[in-house]
Amino acid sequence: MLSIGRLSQETGVKVPTIRYYEQIGLMPAAERSSGNQRLYGAAARRRLSFIRHARDLGFPLEAIRDLLGLSDQPDQPCTAVDAIARAQLATIRSRIARLQALEDELMRMIGQCAHGKIAECRVIEVLGDHGQCAHDHHGTFDDAGPGR
Amino acid sequence: MLSIGRLSQETGVKVPTIRYYEQIGLMPAAERSSGNQRLYGAAARRRLSFIRHARDLGFPLEAIRDLLGLSDQPDQPCTAVDAIARAQLATIRSRIARLQALEDELMRMIGQCAHGKIAECRVIEVLGDHGQCAHDHHGTFDDAGPGR
DNA sequence: CCTTGCAGCTCTAGTCGCTAGAGAGATTAG
DNA sequence: CTAATCTCTCTAGCGACTAGAGCTGCAAGG
Numbered sequence: 001m002l003s004i005g006r007l008s009q010e011t012g013v014k015v016p017t018i019r020y021y022e023q024i025g026l027m028p029a030a031e032r033s034s035g036n037q038r039l040y041g042a043a044a045r046r047r048l049s050f051i052r053h054a055r056d057l058g059f060p061l062e063a064i065r066d067l068l069g070l071s072d073q074p075d076q077p078c079t080a081v082d083a084i085a086r087a088q089l090a091t092i093r094s095r096i097a098r099l100q101a102l103e104d105e106l107m108r109m110i111g112q113c114a115h116g117k118i119a120e121c122r123v124i125e126v127l128g129d130h131g132q133c134a135h136d137h138h139g140t141f142d143d144a145g146p147g148r
Numbered sequence: 149m150l151s152i153g154r155l156s157q158e159t160g161v162k163v164p165t166i167r168y169y170e171q172i173g174l175m176p177a178a179e180r181s182s183g184n185q186r187l188y189g190a191a192a193r194r195r196l197s198f199i200r201h202a203r204d205l206g207f208p209l210e211a212i213r214d215l216l217g218l219s220d221q222p223d224q225p226c227t228a229v230d231a232i233a234r235a236q237l238a239t240i241r242s243r244i245a246r247l248q249a250l251e252d253e254l255m256r257m258i259g260q261c262a263h264g265k266i267a268e269c270r271v272i273e274v275l276g277d278h279g280q281c282a283h284d285h286h287g288t289f290d291d292a293g294p295g296r
Numbered sequence: 297c298c299t300t301g302c303a304g305c306t307c308t309a310g311t312c313g314c315t316a317g318a319g320a321g322a323t324t325a326g
Numbered sequence: 327c328t329a330a331t332c333t334c335t336c337t338a339g340c341g342a343c344t345a346g347a348g349c350t351g352c353a354a355g356g
Contacts, residue, residue, distance in 0.1 A: 003323090005332060015333085020314065035322045037333055050276045057275075058250050061313070067275065074267035081271050082261055089254045096247045099240050102206050106237045113230055119222035123229050127205075127215065128198045153303060163304085168343065183351045185304055209342070298356090305350065311343085321334065326327100 001031070001039040011048045018048065026051060026065060059088050105133060149179070149187040159196045166196065174199060174213060207236050253281060 008015045021027040022038075027048060030038035040048075047068065054064045063084050070081050112122035126132045156163045169175040170186075175196060178186035188196075195216065202212045211232050218229050260270035274280045 003332075014315085016316085017314065019334090024313095033322085035333090037322065046276065049278065053275050053278050053281075055313090056250075056278075057253060058247075067272065070266055071272045071276075074265060076266050078261060078263060078266045078269035078271065081266060081269050082258065082263065085254060085258050085261075085271050089251065089258060092247050092251050092254065096244060096251065099206075099244045099247070102204075103237065103240050103244065105205060106233060106240065110230065110233050110237060113226060113233075115226060115230065117222060118218055118224050118226045118229060121226035121229050123226065123233050124215065124219045127202050128194065128219075130197070130201050130204075133201075151303080162344085164345085165343065167305090172342095181351085183304090185351070203342090300353105300355085302353095303351080306348095308345100308347085310345075312341100314340090316337100316339075318336085318338105319334100321332100323330100323332070325330085 001041060002045065004030075004038045004040070007040045007045060007048065010045060011052050013048055013052050021048070021051065024061070026061060026068075057088070058092060059084075063088065149189060150193065152178075152186045152188070155188045155193060155196065158193060159200050161196055161200050169196070169199065172209070174209060174216075205236070206240060207232075211236065 002010070004015050004018055007013075008018060013021075018027065019038075022029060027044065030040055030044065033039055050068065050071075051064055054067060055061075059067070066084055067081065070076065070078075109123050109126045112126070114120065114122070118124060150158070152163050152166055155161075156166060161169075166175065170177060175192065178188055178192065181187055198216065198219075199212055202215060203209075207215070214232060215229065218224065218226075257271050257274045260274070262268065262270070266272060
């Protein structure tokens with residue numbers, strides 16, 4: 001049986017994060033030692049590694065909860081799994097597209113700066129006047145990231 | 149003088165967000181009508197448009213605070229402005245790179261799925277075993293987005 | 297003049313996925 | 327046995343809002 005610190009080392013998930021996952025029900029409540037410390041077995045380690053990996057791929061915790069639920073039903077067709085993964089791919093792609101538009105605009109803006117005084121700075125000027133922009137980068141979609 | 153709702157329409161910033169910006173000191177405290185309602189003039193509208201545009205480009209509020217402070221010192225050289233914009237560009241670029249790595253991995257994973265039963269699903273399997281991945285997509289940097 | 301209904305007010309709490317800190321108790325190496 | 331390190335619970339904070347409760351203001355129609 002592993003202590004929480006050991007599990008943390010083996011999976012790369014920080015100790016408070018493991019406790020947080022337990023708190024929100026993503027990890028089951030751990031067994032406890034006589035002194036009330038959490039103990040983990042192989043199943044818990046597999047589950048946590050799965051979560052870690054899915055988080056690394058940007059899946060939100062709710063999607064991971066669904067994936068974990070599905071992986072416990074090995075006889076079902078994997079349509080739902082596929083759908084979740086495709087949705088995640090679509091999210092990632094739209095974020096990339098949005099960020100590339102921002103990259104373009106920032107490069108244009110920075111390229112025009114003559115490094116003079118702020119009064120003549122193109123960066124400040126462009127920020128103050130959206131009409132000077134090439135694209136409509138108005139929040140067409142959310143580019144919030146999955147954190148971590 | 150504009151009401152908060154009118155200002156919201158003209159700038160595309162939602163009413164609660166305007167109040168939030170005032171609360172955190174990004175917008176100055178607005179004048180008030182006799183009935184305690186906020187009133188805005190042209191300067192406030194310009195300032196809010198600037199904020200909106202910078203947010204659209206993904207600048208965090210703290211950077212915007214700095215940019216606003218700098219734009220009030222028109223005689224200074226624009227070195228600091230340039231640095232903030234370049235830092236933002238670097239942030240955007242690293243997010244793009246990370247997201248593209250995730251995109252690759254997701255595509256590979258989804259492409260391998262034979263649409264059979266969950267027991268044989270490659271998606272679930274790959275998520276459970278990081279060894280099956282092409283890249284080290286372990287959180288090398290933060291891909292959190294600027295929201296909105 | 298009076299109602300109706302939208303707009304605005306303040307304040308609190310929730311979102312996501314953690315992270316940090318306080319102050320206590322458990323375990324382990326020497 | 328002691329000292330150092332882990333672990334425990336609990337609360338609060340991050341960024342950038344968003345949602346809701348429960349008020350008041352104000353303009354237009356009858």
